[in-house]
Amino acid sequence: MPLGFRMTMVAVLVAVEAYAMFRITVALLGERPRWRCYLLFYIVYSVLEWGLALLSDMVMTADMIDPPSWMLWSEYILTVLLLCVTLRRMYRISIDKVFGAVALGYFIKDIIYDFLTDAAMFYSPVFDGKYLYVATTLVLPYCLVVVFAMAAAFVLNKTDFSNYFLCLFRGRVRTGVTLLASLALLTVNALRSILFPDVAVSFAYGLVCFSVVVIALFCIQFGAMYVASRDKVKAQEETIAQQQAHMELLEELQGEIRAFRHDFTNLLSGMALSAQEGDVEAIQEFMRRTSGYFDEKLGSEIRQMEGLSNIKLYPVRSLISTKLNRMRQRHIQVTLEIMKPVTGTRMPLEDLLRCQGILLDNAIEAASGKEGKIRVILLQDAGELYIAIANNYDVQPNLGALAKSGYTTKGKGHGTGLSSYRRMVSRCPDCMARTYLKDDFFVQELRIPV
Amino acid sequence: MIPVYICDDEPAVSVQLEKLIGDQIMMMERDMGPLRVVSSPPALMELQRQAAVPAIYFLDIDFPGYMSGLELAVKLRAYDPRGFIVFITAHGDMMFETFRYRLEALDYIVKGTPAMMAERVSACLESISERMMNEPDGRAAYCTLKVYDTVRHIPLQKILYLEAVGRRHMLVLHMDDEVLEFNSSLSHFEEKLGGDFWRCHRSFLVNRSRISNVWLKENVVELDNGETCLLSRKAKSEYAAAVP
Numbered sequence: 137m138p139l140g141f142r143m144t145m146v147a148v149l150v151a152v153e154a155y156a157m158f159r160i161t162v163a164l165l166g167e168r169p170r171w172r173c174y175l176l177f178y179i180v181y182s183v184l185e186w187g188l189a190l191l192s193d194m195v196m197t198a199d200m201i202d203p204p205s206w207m208l209w210s211e212y213i214l215t216v217l218l219l220c221v222t223l224r225r226m227y228r229i230s231i232d233k234v235f236g237a238v239a240l241g242y243f244i245k246d247i248i249y250d251f252l253t254d255a256a257m258f259y260s261p262v263f264d265g266k267y268l269y270v271a272t273t274l275v276l277p278y279c280l281v282v283v284f285a286m287a288a289a290f291v292l293n294k295t296d297f298s299n300y301f302l303c304l305f306r307g308r309v310r311t312g313v314t315l316l317a318s319l320a321l322l323t324v325n326a327l328r329s330i331l332f333p334d335v336a337v338s339f340a341y342g343l344v345c346f347s348v349v350v351i352a353l354f355c356i357q358f359g360a361m362y363v364a365s366r367d368k369v370k371a372q373e374e375t376i377a378q379q380q381a382h383m384e385l386l387e388e389l390q391g392e393i394r395a396f397r398h399d400f401t402n403l404l405s406g407m408a409l410s411a412q413e414g415d416v417e418a419i420q421e422f423m424r425r426t427s428g429y430f431d432e433k434l435g436s437e438i439r440q441m442e443g444l445s446n447i448k449l450y451p452v453r454s455l456i457s458t459k460l461n462r463m464r465q466r467h468i469q470v471t472l473e474i475m476k477p478v479t480g481t482r483m484p485l486e487d488l489l490r491c492q493g494i495l496l497d498n499a500i501e502a503a504s505g506k507e508g509k510i511r512v513i514l515l516q517d518a519g520e521l522y523i524a525i526a527n528n529y530d531v532q533p534n535l536g537a538l539a540k541s542g543y544t545t546k547g548k549g550h551g552t553g554l555s556s557y558r559r560m561v562s563r564c565p566d567c568m569a570r571t572y573l574k575d576d577f578f579v580q581e582l583r584i585p586v
Numbered sequence: 587m588i589p590v591y592i593c594d595d596e597p598a599v600s601v602q603l604e605k606l607i608g609d610q611i612m613m614m615e616r617d618m619g620p621l622r623v624v625s626s627p628p629a630l631m632e633l634q635r636q637a638a639v640p641a642i643y644f645l646d647i648d649f650p651g652y653m654s655g656l657e658l659a660v661k662l663r664a665y666d667p668r669g670f671i672v673f674i675t676a677h678g679d680m681m682f683e684t685f686r687y688r689l690e691a692l693d694y695i696v697k698g699t700p701a702m703m704a705e706r707v708s709a710c711l712e713s714i715s716e717r718m719m720n721e722p723d724g725r726a727a728y729c730t731l732k733v734y735d736t737v738r739h740i741p742l743q744k745i746l747y748l749e750a751v752g753r754r755h756m757l758v759l760h761m762d763d764e765v766l767e768f769n770s771s772l773s774h775f776e777e778k779l780g781g782d783f784w785r786c787h788r789s790f791l792v793n794r795s796r797i798s799n800v801w802l803k804e805n806v807v808e809l810d811n812g813e814t815c816l817l818s819r820k821a822k823s824e825y826a827a828a829v830p
Contacts, residue, residue: 561767
């Protein structure tokens with residue numbers, strides 16, 4: 137066969153293989169496949185493959201049929217690492233999740249591939265034409281690999297498998313177990329070839345592996361569905377708590393309106409008397425006094441409710457309303473200003489919630505004991521979400537010390553909030569955090585691109 | 587002289603304000619002027635481009651049919667980061683904290699009786715001239731920092747040091763009473779800030795004029811507010827060569 141044909145064949149097959157792997161992994165992570173990312177991975181991957189092919193050409197002598205095992209190993213490890221790094225770069229997902237997904241994706245691809253090549257070997261009739269032979273034993277299985285991978289990706293996307301998969305990475309222990317399992321998956325093939333070198337890879341073996349994978353996926357799915365349902369219950373509980381806080385606010389408002397009405401009828405009857413007597417001065421005085429009265433009495437509650445209803449992200453609304461409740465319990469005077477609808481940011485929602493939680497908790501802790509004042513401002517513009525949380529203080533905080541990790545006013549074991557806040561900010565590209573003192577207020581500002 | 591603009595779509599208010607502000611400037615002999623009145627945001631933006639910055643802006647909060655006062659102020663700020671913005675509003679319950687923090691607006695004036703407004707205007711002008719006195723004049727060195735639509739000019743004397751944290755190109759800019767964290771690289775700033783700053787460690791760039799002590803034994807650089815930066819071996823030998 138001419139060299140050109142062989143080279144194109146290899147290039148196409150590598151592209152197909154890389155695509156299958158990429159597609160499954162991305163589906164596992166629940167992201168949309170991006171062509172740029174795939175191209176990048178393909179280029180790096182094919183460079184690796186060609187390099188290894190050249191190397192094995194140099195290393196191998198005539199009597200060796202298979203390349204040495206260290207070569208296969210390094211190919212294995214390097215491929216996984218490359219895919220990990222590429223995905224991490226392009227999608228900005230933490231390394232543990234990417235590694236788990238890549239390991240699983242690689243394994244699935246391997247299984248599909250083994251299964252299909254065996255099937256092709258097993259069933260394909262013997263041809264004398266070389267090209268036909270290549271077509272049946274190489275091209276067809278590889279094409280089928282892509283078809284299977286697409287089908288798998290489709291199923292994974294349809295069932296929202298990524299949510300369940302990502303559930304496996306909650307908490308340290310779970311992450312550790314998952315990573316170990318993915319490591320085992322990665323090495324199972326290599327281990328098998330070392331431990332049982334004489335067991336031939338057959339069609340039946342491929343079928344068994346295939347069914348094992350399917351069963352394992354089902355297990356993961358069911359396990360994770362259980363976790364997800366528990367999460368759902370928790371989220372509902374949170375919503376109920378938020379509703380309750382809202383109800384309390386409404387009740388308070390209602391009480392005040394009742395008091396206001398009572399006051400107002402009294403005042404009006406007083407004024408009716410003045411009007412009868414034609415006392416213009418008294419009426420003017422009354423007007424002056426009452427114009428600000430309503431605002432003073434009910435303004436802040438109404439404005440808070442307005443602000444809260446502007447938050448279209450329900451978890452954020454629930455967080456802020458619970459924190460507002462806590463502030464009210466501590467008799468801290470709150471100014472909440474949310475002028476425009478807040479709809480979402482580029483920062484992941486969990487991070488956004490944690491960031492806001494940390495800032496609000498810090499403000500509540502640090503606000504002055506006697507006359508605590510906190511200002512919470514959210515403003516979503518065209519390009520960014522602007523968050524400012526300001527509190528007054530008894531003792532002026534030392535910004536220099538604050539910037540060092542682990543600063544706290546509460547003694548040992550505390551002070552992790554700010555450092556994890558900082559970590560989350562640094563994880564989000566183009567975020568900006570600002571901390572400063574202004575007019576006796578300690579202000580924490582956060583700008584997140586939308 | 588620092589220009590003063592009034593932008594309000596109600597002629598009655600702008601005439602009143604013009605008189606009030608003009609009188610105040612005259613009476614107190616403030617270094618402000620010329621005083622100009624415009625009735626629409628686009629006209630103000632045009633005028634702003636023609637005259638000097640920083641300037642003082644008295645802006646109505648809402649213009650029917652045009653952009654809101656907030657958007658106008660964002661645009662003005664983009665061109666004039668050090669200007670002074672005062673809002674004029676019909677009601678006292680506006681979201682002023684938002685304006686104060688997001689735009690660093692100075693104050694607001696509630697439309698009302700002339701006596702009340704005069705008092706507020708005078709307070710505003712007083713605080714502006716106080717701030718101008720405290721601020722280093724325009725010739726002092728500044729470091730410009732652009733984040734989205736906002737540009738900040740930070741006086742170099744206020745900067746203590748810059749610190750790189752993590753591997754993700756996160757920079758922490760330490761100033762007097764302020765800490766700023768954003769994405770950038772230290773080498774970029776080293777180039778931009780030039781010789782007044784010393785790269786005393788791989789992840790520290792320190793303002794030379796704010797150093798109080800260099801502790802060679804402890805490998806730290808102490809700043810005049812007591813904070814410390816690390817000192818690398820390379821920088822130490824540099825320092826030893828420069829200071830015999």
